[in-house]
Amino acid sequence: MLLRRWLVRAVFALAMMAAAVPAAVSQAAIPVPQPKPASEGPAVPRAKPVTxxxxxxxxxxxxxxxxxxxxxxxxxxxxxxxxxxxxxxxxxxxxxxxxxxxxxxxxxxxxxxxxxxxxxxxxxxxxxxxxxxxxxxxxxxxxxxxxxxxxxxxxxxxxxxxxxxxxxxxxxxxAGWPSDPPFATPGQDVPLGMEPIRRLVVLDAGHGGVDPGAVSPRVGYEKHIVLDFARALRTALARRDVEVVMTRDEDVFIPLADRVRIAREARASLMLSIHADVIEDPDIRGASVYTISEQASDAEAAALASSENRSDVIAGVDLREEGDEVASILIDLARRETKNASVDFARHLVPALEPVTPLLSKPHREAGFRVLKAPDVPSVLIELGFLSNHQDAEQLVQEAWMTDTAEVMADAVSVWLETRPQ
Missing domain, CATH: 2.60.40.3500 (Immunoglobulin-like)
Known part of the structure; x- marks a missing residue:
């Protein structure tokens, strides 16, 4: 993983100058590989080949x-x-x-x-x-x-x-989504010696077991609805050669910390936590996508830096032998890179969802949800809609809506994985 190799080099460099680490460290820009030309789309009527x-x-x-x-x-x-x-x-x-x-x-x-x-x-x-x-x-x-x-x-x-x-x-x-692949998009060359991105995504169906989540008298428990959607999304991702790990695939309770641990141990390239919401105003409806807030991210980085057990804190790099200052710098750099990647994916996902499902007026939001706090796994939490709204609630259990939304979401994931180096 690019982040891991970069951090290993950073550990070595910082260790060599630990006695003179400056108070402020500027983060060097990571070179972005230049895109290669996109291939043509599927065979369709056209006057001449167009890339x-x-x-x-x-x-x-x-x-x-x-x-x-x-x-x-x-x-x-x-x-x-x-x-x-x-x-x-x-x-x-x-x-x-x-x-x-x-x-x-x-x-x-x-x-x-x-x-x-x-x-x-x-x-x-x-x-x-x-x-x-x-x-x-x-x-x-x-x-x-x-x-x-x-x-x-x-x-x-x-x-x-x-x-x-x-x-x-x-x-x-x-009716139905086409079986042929979407048009090729500008990709990125993989520099010599760099692994291609790992196409592994963790899907986290919220709640479960003794925790039902939100409840709708019309359509039932959030825990069942989001698990059904996660399974549909898993199927759509599999058709795009994306490996999927589920935090739960049945009606069981999984602690929040364990959900994050599953994503980190899997070395996932992305974690999607699936939820549905409730609110007092029954007229409010629409999906939203959350990334971790700056305040929550800062607090998590500080907690990690002060942890007694720093093994495998970031991208598999063992920081137990590093001093507080070096560990703090590395953790801060890693979580910023992860947060930026999470925001980048959210910006890909929101416009993809717009044609198939209503969105809140400000669909990309920030919060301190525990499942978003992995320091080395880009993560977003998706609220599919509001169970407190009649239209949203009915929509969330429609098979056609579920299929459409899972397909566009899987497309967004696949394209993001293709265009982001690991």
């Missing part, structure tokens, strides 16, 4: 809607050709267009166009390297055709979708 890097300079210049004979046509005017894929999702009815990362130059309010089968559409950067357009439908519809047009008769490049009404049964047969 993800080339697509990043292409813009959506306009979006148009037309209705004729019961059909609805949706057109994106583009500055150049882009590969794309189209698929349908249920509950609510949606059509999704995925493309490599592009620029949207649409006027404010463009997504509020409505007519025919379309209620509105949403668009934006789904994750680094990928853009997404989501068509919210007024009812079940199928994609009658999807095609790209080259410039002709004064028109530029266009991506065209024709929608026609259908029944729910037909829609559901076609």
């Amino acid at each position: 993800g890097g080339e697509a990043a300079s292409i813009a959506v210049q306009d979006a148009r809607l037309g209705v004729s004979g019961g059909r609805t046509r949706f057109v994106l005017d583009l500055s150049g050709p882009v590969p794309y894929r189209v698929f349908q999702l249920a509950d609510p009815y949606r059509v999704v267009i995925d493309m490599p990362e592009i620029v949207f130059l649409l006027q404010t309010g463009a997504g509020e166009q409505t007519g025919g089968l379309l209620k509105r559409f949403r668009y934006g950067l789904f994750r680094p390297g990928n853009s997404r357009v989501v068509l919210d439908l007024d009812g079940p519809a199928e994609v009658a055709s999807a095609f790209a047009l080259p410039p002709k008769e004064g028109n530029g490049h266009r991506l065209v979708l024709d929608l026609k009404p259908t029944d729910r049964e037909t829609f559901m047969k076609a």
